[in-house]
Amino acid sequence: MTHHHLSPTEHYQIQAWLEQGLNKCQIAGRLGCHRSTIYRELARCEGAYNAECAQRHRQDCALCCAANAPRYGPAVWCRVRKALVKTCRSPQQIAGRAAQGLAHAGLSEP
Numbered sequence: 001m002t003h004h005h006l007s008p009t010e011h012y013q014i015q016a017w018l019e020q021g022l023n024k025c026q027i028a029g030r031l032g033c034h035r036s037t038i039y040r041e042l043a044r045c046e047g048a049y050n051a052e053c054a055q056r057h058r059q060d061c062a063l064c065c066a067a068n069a070p071r072y073g074p075a076v077w078c079r080v081r082k083a084l085v086k087t088c089r090s091p092q093q094i095a096g097r098a099a100q101g102l103a104h105a106g107l108s109e110p
Contacts, residue, residue, distance in 0.1 A: 004033070005058065006041060011051035014041065018049050 010031055017027045028035040076095050083094040
């Protein structure tokens with residue numbers, strides 16, 4: 001079993017199986033995930049499990065995560081491509097250095 005985010009279909013399956021009286025371990029077995037995934041999923045809910053609310057929560061978390069991801073503009077990636085040819089650093093290391101250099105020069109990307 002590997003880590004994965006629950007899909008909208010899986011949220012609805014969880015809700016239906018709970019309504020049928022299945023326990024958390026049985027649901028985890030049917031979904032092919034670890035029982036702790038189901039325990040955490042159900043712990044997020046106040047009261048009865050609702051698939052629509054669970055999916056909205058998942059989408060909100062994904063947006064939050066994406067909003068915090070580092071973003072570099074085209075000028076930085078142009079410098080990265082040039083530096084990749086010349087150095088043994090990772091693209092992330094080069095982009096970080098390039099972004100710092102642009103910020104110091106007053107050319108930082110939005």
